[in-house]
Amino acid sequence: KAGVTQTPRYLIKTRGQQVTLSCSPISGHRSVSWYQQTPGQGLQFLFEYFSETQRNKGNFPGRFSGRQFSNSRSEMNVSTLELGDSALYLCASSLAGGGSYNEQFFGPGTRLTVL
């Protein structure tokens, strides 16, 4: 079974631009979660989508948004990029996204650098 894929793997943008990252979950998984990983803050939860609906959201500004398509693929968008948005963005998929056995499987991440 193919794992979680993320595209692109690397991105370089300048301040003020916007960016869209893509995530394809494991086949059959309907929940997709997004995380931001930085050396200072570690892994921080951004949001989760299930059946095209956002069910949960972390403490990030409204510049961070996402969506999920009917095939469970997900995208996240960051508008008006700031230097502090430079990070590894990870998506993770799981079967249902809830409960004790909320086992999440991560993609390789997209490394975003904002200049």
Place this chain on the structure above:
Amino acid sequence: TQLLEQSPQFLSIQEGENLTVYCNSSSVFSSLQWYRQEPGEGPVLLVTVVTGGEVKKLKRLTFQFGDARKDSSLHITAAQPGDTGLYLCAGVGTTDSWGKLQFGAGTQVVVTP
């Protein structure tokens, strides 16, 4: 927010030695997961522990969930260079948990031959 504290932050040992990583919180979690992450890659799930007092073994790795479901430990016996990586614990909260894992800051383990 349910915080998870990992210790130590960094561990450097020789091949063949044992090591233990701790993950502690003042909050109760539905479950705890352990991941290992290598540079430039996403975290890879090692194990999920759900029941208080549960012990799981994965070859040379032993995972324990505290009786009160607030803490967990990872013990590696006879470490090998291939065990090098960032070890992360992640908790599933008892509320507000849809698709959300609360991560510890991680323990960087380096095993030298």
